[in-house]
Amino acid sequence: MATSVSVAGFHKPLYSTTFHGGWGTSICGDNSTVLIKSVPEAVRVVKPVRFLPVMKNINEGKGLFAPVVVLARNIIGKKRFNQLRGKAIALHSQVITEFCKSIGADAKQRQGLIRLAKKNGERLGFLA
Incomplete structure (x- = not known):
């Protein structure tokens, strides 16, 4: 018997020999489109979030000292x-x-x- 975890009333095995699509399939079974359609379109993330570049000293390595x-x-x-x-x-x-x-x-x-x-x-x- 596999060890499992319960999150907000949903039961999810900690490990499995097959991949069924992640947490969404434990809620909706193997049909993840039901979960996707249940989320309002205004809330869905279409593009991945991009992180701003790290600010760096533009004069690094330049200058007399x-x-x-x-x-x-x-x-x-x-x-x-x-x-x-x-x-x-x-x-x-x-x-x-x-x-x-x-x-x-x-x-x-x-x-x-x-x-x-x-x-x-x-x-x-x-x-x-």
Whole structure:
């Protein structure tokens, strides 16, 4: 006797020597079209869902400091490197914030300076 599992009142064997079409056939027997027709057309998925591409640094490997950054990441390890990079970015943002306070710049100008620093860091290779 095969081991089985019950889900929401439906009984499905955990393993079988033949394939009968999956969970849908346990509800409707061998005729899966009954199950398909029972789902409203507006709910049916016609095309597979596509995942968005992973965002990647477009300047990776480019910039004056990129070789040094890549070498440091390889020596100290990716996890530790990212921790140090995060601390450096946070300190730099604090310096920009203090600078903005001292000259009387508002939050919008401060955010613009932080974005500019990020762009420059990408171009120079610090974010490689």
